[in-house]
Amino acid sequence: MNPAQPKQTSQSDVMDSARAAAMQVALGQRPTISAGDALPPFFHQLYFWDPQPPEGLGRDGHPQVGGLIPDMGLPRRMWAGGRLQFHTPLRTGVEAIKTSHCESATRKDGRTGPLAFVTMRHDIHQNGVLCLTEWQDLVYREDPAPDAIKPVPPVARTDEESRIAASFSSTLLFRYSALTFNGHRIHYDLDYAREVEGYDGLVVHGPLLAQKLMLLAEAELGPLTTFQFRATAPLMHFETAEFCRKGRDLWVRGPDGRQCMQARA
Template sequence: MDHPAIGRTRAISDLIDPWREAALHAALDLAGPPPGAGDALPSFHHWIYFLEAAPGRALGRDGHPATGGFIPDLGLPRRMWAGGRLEFHRPLPIGAGAERRTTIENITRKSGRSGPLAFVTLRHEISGAHGLAITEWQDLVYRDDADPAAPAPTSAPAPAGESRARAVALGPVALFRYSALTFNGHRIHYDREYARDVEGYPGLVVHGPLIAQLLLALAEEHHGPPARFRFRARAPGFDFEEITLCAVDVPAGARLWAKGADGRLLMEAETSAAPARQRSA
């Protein structure tokens, strides 16, 4: 039976503020000057806009807005970001207004090795003055607290054969700056004791969207902005290790992955090449 929250919708309007874009450009340590007012917002940089400013009293123990509001309470305390898919239709101009309309597209329950799981798929439709610019699907998973007596999960090894690779160190300062720009209060990214003692991680967890954003930037250096981008988290990365971003060209775009210092697969992704598209709105 479908969950009654499926189909629930809300909208957030925002200004594509040039300062926030410049701050993200600096936080990601991107080369060259940042784009400014009138330029097209780079792919995936919409993540620092359309933010939910929930008051402290509305937060859960993990620092995220508590479930039971727009996203229903599914009875599972741990939230994990699993991945997503994006379609880029037209650019968003920096300095102009835009709207994001979010719909709960699906809620499903499953049983995994670690216990019950709930999967929530959100569909975001982001529009500017000239119409729909981005469609994004986000996949979230909710689960029980970690069992401290359970063995550590095993991770798959990353593939080989990359044609381009870049090592990045995403320590506590980088994680804090990205959390601040995305207004992400999830404590696994900045509260080491909480990450270790409550959620069972060995260190601060690198944001999945941050890894995805860096993978997409690596692909765009050779292929330009894509028409589609798909990515899936496979294992968490941590602040104490070097993460390697990998890419290999394929006929339709690029196949991408990120690996940890021990060679485990953290994320896999792919881009599909865009037809020639308008660079400014």
């Protein structure tokens, strides 16, 4: 890491209950959250926005790298997975402080070309108490060659105890992007997603898939203490997926049987 780069950053935000209620509505739920309530797991993604002026954005709509995340010369960003430890519930209407660290940043050569792996850690406190620790695993890679063969995704399990089908309209992707202040163009700019990054359609946010898995896990297993997930294949906005659980294992199965995400609660 360049010595001039910051080693950590801190942000504060009041966990607005109206924003959390808007997320419930976007997910098809009744808006039940009010001031003082505990946030559902992963709803902290709605807060700690980091707005940048247009000149501070990369071509993909994300803030330019080179700050806390080093620039390793690779343009395509993907949220590959993450881990969370839920220490105590975050409460709406209360100021929270998020401290972010870049724990590691490495570049390697893979079968499809150079790859960069970045792990971020975020600690969120309210009233001086650590409420949540989150690790985010990011992957950066080159643009796909026009004749590149797409990797074969893993096949999802079929031994679930429970499953819920869900579809993702472009309106839902837009609303989720807006609520999380995620400017990544693969989620709302169809021409960019297809012509620049080589996807078949708009990409459903990895964190949105993880969010739905966490809500499923909480509903069927009770309050979460830990959760980890890994994205294994993209899901497109025109596809219906199945959210599956067996014991504490969870996964997202695409319409063709491929595994899009695996997780453990």
